Each structure stands twice: as structure tokens, then as C-alpha cells.
Amino acid sequence: MHTKQSTPWLYLGPGLAILTFFLIYPSINTIYLSFFGRNSENFVGTSNYIYAFTNRTMLTALRNNILWVVVFTPLTVFLGLILAVMLDRVEYETTVKFIIFMPMAISFVGASVIWKFVYAYRPALASQIGLLNALRGILHLSPTPWLIKRPWINNFCLIAVGVWVWTGFCMVILSASYKGLPRQLLEAARIDGATEWGIFWKIILPLMMPTVTVLITTQVINVLKVFDIVYVMTNGNFGTEVIANRMYKEMFNFRNFGRASAIAVILLLLILPMLLVNLRRFRKQGAR
């Protein structure tokens, strides 16, 4: 286009200025600060990083983030996938999709309170007002304090909230991809006597693999940054700490900006492999 040399910069200017000030400059600054003490005055070398990989609560946080990644990611993608396939076979597909997708609209804070109520616990003999403990009562089991039962039960209870929110998202994306599959192929397999289960594993899943891969990287990035659910439900107590909540605490409760910065950098490093996947995808798209 025959535009003046300066015109593009007029259109880009405000955007680039804001990106530089709010993302590029602070990210570089945070890496720098991570090598300094709590007030960013004394150079401390790598001691903030050594702290991050030796402190007990930090190790719990790292363990829990791994737990979130290996439980939450496959579970949301898998549930999304079987829902997409199952719902395609019933007449009331839209209604159920609507119900499952709805949690995506509300805040994690809202979802956390909703589930905290499901997990509500009263000592035995008191009447249970939480749905799960009332169900245990029907089965003549004693009530469980779900959110303080460490190390696994409470973490799984928090992960369940994440799954409740994000499954709908996976379902909608996978459903769109499923409906794009060549129908004749599935019909032909059925006529050849293949079982529905066999069709799912041998035909549907391989064909949908590209979408599944993209979803997995997206979900890993999302789950590594998990904060709201843990902050609202347990605030990281009882062995449920995660990296993002730990960073917030170092920053606001302990006022240690060096350690908080180091934790943020660790979070970035964990996400970085996903960035490379994203960039490669972008380059492929750009090549067309």
C-alpha cells in the first residue's frame, strides 16, 4: 500500500506502548529482581531459586502443580471428548451442552464457593448440609472433612472444581472437531461390524488427535497458573499450596519481592515449552 512511512506507527503506537510498559518491561525487570533480596537492594545470586526448590511449602506447591497437570489436563480433555461423542447421539444434545458449558461463564471465585458448599462438613451427629457428606450419610458412612483431608483427598477436591469449570470448554472444541469428521468412514466401519468402542479408539481418536494436542497444551498452560480456586477454598493450607498462590503470598504477606520474582520466573519457565509449541503452530499458519 502506498501509505506514508509514519502511518503504520500511528496505528500501532498506542498498542506497542502499552505492551512494552505492561508486559515486556516488567517481565525483564522481574527476571532481574529475582536475583536480588526482599527489597531488591542486595544482589543475592541464585539464593531465591535455591529457596524455591528447597523450602518445604514450595516443594508442596511444585508437587501440587504437577498433580494438577497430570490429573486435571487428561481428565478435562477425556471427559470433553466422551461427552462430545455421546451427545452427538442424543436428541437433547444442545440442552446438555448448555448445562456443561455454563460454568465457563462464571468466575472461579463463584465456582469455588459453589463447590465449597458441596464439600461442607459438620461433625458426625449434626445434620449434614453439604451434598457430598449427606450422600455419605445415606450410605451410612461417617462425614469427611473433604478440604482438610491431606494429602490427596483435598487436592483432588480442588482439582474437581477445575474440571467442573473446564470440561465444557474441551467438550465444545472437541464437539466442533468431531462433527467435522467424515461420516461415511464411521458408517463404513459400523457396517463392517466394528464395535462403537473400537470405532472410538481406532478411528475417532486418531482423527481428532491434532485438536486434542492443541487442547492439551492450552490446558497445561491454564492449569499451571491455577490461583483463584486454591486462594478461595483453602488459601493453600492443609498441603494444597500451588505456585501462583505461593507467589502471591511471598509478594503480599511476606513482602519478599526477590523470592516472589523467582517464583514467577519458575512459572514462566514451566510454561515456556508450551510457548515453543504455540510459535511453531504460528509459523506453520504463517507459511500459507
Next chain:
Amino acid sequence: MRKEGLIRVFSRIPLHTVIILFALIWLLPSIGVLVTSFRYPHSVATTGWWTIFKNPFNNAQYTLENYIAVITRCGIGRAFLNSFIITMPATALPVIIAAFAAYAFAWMRFPGRQTLFVILVGLLVVPLQMTLIPILRVFNRLGLSGTFPGIWLAHTGYGLPLAIYLLHNSVAGLPRELFDSAEIDGASPSYIFFRLVLPLCIPAIASLAIFQFLWVWNDLLVALVYLGGTPEVAPVTVQVSSLVGSYGQDWQLLTAAVFISIIPPLIIFFSLQRYFVRGILAGSIKG
């Protein structure tokens, strides 16, 4: 024929059962919250919310008192207003700024275009934790922390990479002939931008605006960091999470507060489903 039909119906019972089970798991927690928010404190404390189904039409068991209490006494009314004050500019600003930038990236030639765009894609996945401390320090120095303009700017910054990326995709998808013929007619870039690009990209802009609105409305972390807990400026997410700390066992209050806080997202969800799904799907690459 009839027999075959019956077999078909029966063989599908497991499928229907599994689906209905899913629907119930997804629905029951929210129904519990909705029901509880209309019940009297003493019944909430002593019986499960499902006991209303013994006699669901007995209106004496329902009350609006919890809503009045959270709006007036627990600061949810104020927080709801704050959420709107925060969300409106924090949605409009990044969308407008991104539209200009997306047009430049898609249809203008300038040195460094490719490099800048790769940097932009990289910025999509930078966790905002990387930016909190330096920006908070600058905000403290400028007196922007704890103020609405501060959080408007912060959300604009965090929303921009995705906004530019998405709008770029749809602006770049417009036909080349459109721009060629406009240029032959002597149209200026600003004429092309306002008269052609913007009107043609309305659906994409709407999806993006919905996504950004929900992101800001539902945000907790950014508000906690830049606004602190001050009730004068705190949005509804921050207020609800602080109620969890102070009224942890008063479920009738917590549930009413939560329900108020999710009304705007639910309205958008119900009324603008098409754009909503598009926005969420498009936003899926935002990490």
C-alpha cells in the same frame, strides 16, 4: 419393526443414564446455591437445601432477606457497581487499541512487522505473574494503585496480545480486492479503517468484547494486586472471596453474594450464546 424399535430404546438406556448423570453433577451444585440463597438462616444451618423438595411450593420457606443483607451490609451492592466501573473501560480500551494495531499488522508494510508479530505471539503465554511486582511499584510511585484508572490500564495491557492476535486474524481474512479498489478510488487509510475494516469485523469485535468483559468481570488476581482489599474500589470477586473468610459458615449470605456476582456473565451466556462460544473458542489460545 416395533420390536426393533424397542430394542433400540433399551440398548440406549446406558447412554442416556450416563449423560443424565453428567448433567446432574454439573447442575446440582448451582441449584443448591440458588435454593440456599432464598432460604432462612436457621433452616440453612440445620437442614440440607434439598429438603425444600419435600414441599417445594410452600412459599413460607423462601425469603429475600439474604439478598438485602448482602447488598446493604456485606458491601456486595457497592462491589457490583465497582465491577461495572472496572469492566466497561477495561473492555472498550483494549478492543479499540487492538483494532488499530490489527489493521496495521494485517494490511500495512513496515520494517520489523514479522518480528513484532512473533513477539506478540510470544506475549500471549507470558503469565501475568511476571509483571505484577514491577507494575505495582510504578503504580505506587504514580499513585495509581488502588485506583480505577490503574486497573483499567493493567487490564488493557493484559488483554491486548490476545485482542490484537484475534482481530488480526479476521482483518487479514478480508479480501485483498477490497483494499485494492478502495485505494484506486483514493481512499485514505483512516477512511478504509473506519468505513470498511471496522464494519466488516463487527462479529469478531463482538466476540472479543464478550471474552474480555468476562475475563475482567471474573478476574480476581489483578484486582487483588492493584486494588488491594479497599471496599471503595473492590470488585465483586474480591468482595465475595473476602466474605468467604469472614462469613465462612453463613451459607445463606455467601450463596446470595455469589449469585449476584454471576448474574451479568449468566445474562451474557443466555442471550449472546453464539458470540460467547465464538469468543471462548477464539480465546482458547490465550494461555
